[in-house]
Amino acid sequence: MEPIEPNQTMKAVAPSEEQGKFTISSLERSSESLEAMHAETIIVGGGVIGCAIAFELASRGREVLLVEQSEIASGTSSAAAGMLAADSEDFAHPFIAQAAYESRELLMKHKDQISALTGMDFGLRRSGFITPFRSYMDLSAYKNKRSSSSSGEKTWWDRSTVQREVTWLNRDTYGAYYRPMESELLPVSLSRAYARSAQMMGARICEGVRDVRLIVNKDGVQGVSTAQGEISCKHVIIAAGLHGEQLMAQVGVTLPSIPVKGEIVAIRFPADQATYRPDRTVYAEDAYIVPKANGEVWIGATSFPGRKDHSVSANSVQRLLGAASYWVPGMKDAVFLRAWAGIRPSTPDKLPYVGKCEQIPGLYAAYGHFRNGILLSAITGRWIADMLEGKSAEEIGIEALSPDRINKKGVMM
């Protein structure tokens, strides 16, 4: 097992994607002073959402500056499993189910665009997801529980089909749904690829920008002040994930973030055990098992609403490995690599805030993507860019995500 640095025991140990061709070190750092700068649009936050917005704006020729307090993808985006589970997730809102589908397909297009522009590969693969069941009763319970909103393409595999198609899955499996369009990727690599591509199309990406404060007056947004200087702008997009709430509070806007902690375990199959390694994602009720393009297999995830700490408990590791080794019995001989925790940014109604804050002209929110921020990144970039070009939330069809659905006391209206 890799030794873990003492200061990492209480922090997320970010997934190591820097293997082989999935290099994430090709982002050029911007060390310029921000003093007396101007940008049409400033994005605060360099997670997957901020980077996807920068990518979309830059590809439309807009002038954009992204400021990140730490490093690109150092927040929740570094902790995600990277599934694009548009057909497998049970979305609370039919509108999000449709958006998820569109975003997954948009990411497929971005893969080619980014590769042509930068040569970067973020490990996006469409190998399909399997949802297996132990018994007929489990299948019935699953069907009863699911809302009608998620109706993506799927095929039923009976026991003998499962045994033929996925030899590494538990042979006692009663049956499984196979969803062939489902995909997964490496989330840190995606965020960095978005940032690098945006940069190549003219965006400025600044990491290590401390003490961001919004400057507003009666006419709306004027700019932001930072420890490195003051920048004037027309629009500010708050894409700071869990920290979006604090930034909004600076100017009296109440948009609560709700933390939901999750843990993941990474393992690797030794070369002589390769036939036991899953080649498709298992999306079961008790765990997901995601084979990644960098050779690792990620097993997740726990869910602890209200928790913000980054520790990983022995109990969670035991539970995740226990569930996964039921579905993939051959993983008992795999090598444990590491485990990490991240904090999903949720909201009171579990829908993200995307759009204009009507009280303050020029101020936009793009955070609260809960457990689907990687999946919804591409479409969020498109929505925000459409709005900056003058389209209304109604025209785009995203009134349900409007930040104004929350009243001044932080209660849904």
Ligand SMILES: Cc1cc2nc3c(=O)[nH]c(=O)nc-3n(C[C@H](O)[C@H](O)[C@H](O)COP(=O)(O)OP(=O)(O)OC[C@H]3O[C@@H](n4cnc5c(N)ncnc54)[C@H](O)[C@@H]3O)c2cc1C
């Ligand atoms: C265990 C786990 C598994 C997950 N699996 C999946 C999955 O399979 N598929 C999926 O779609 N989603 C998944 N998610 C959810 C996904 O990770 C999040 O929805 C997504 O990463 C949110 O991205 P973000 O850009 O909004 O936030 P973040 O990634 O947190 O980015 C926000 C950024 O803003 C910066 N910032 C904050 N405050 C400031 C400030 N004042 N000034 C400047 N910068 C600031 C932070 O440093 C950070 O880099 C998972 C999450 C967890 C925890």
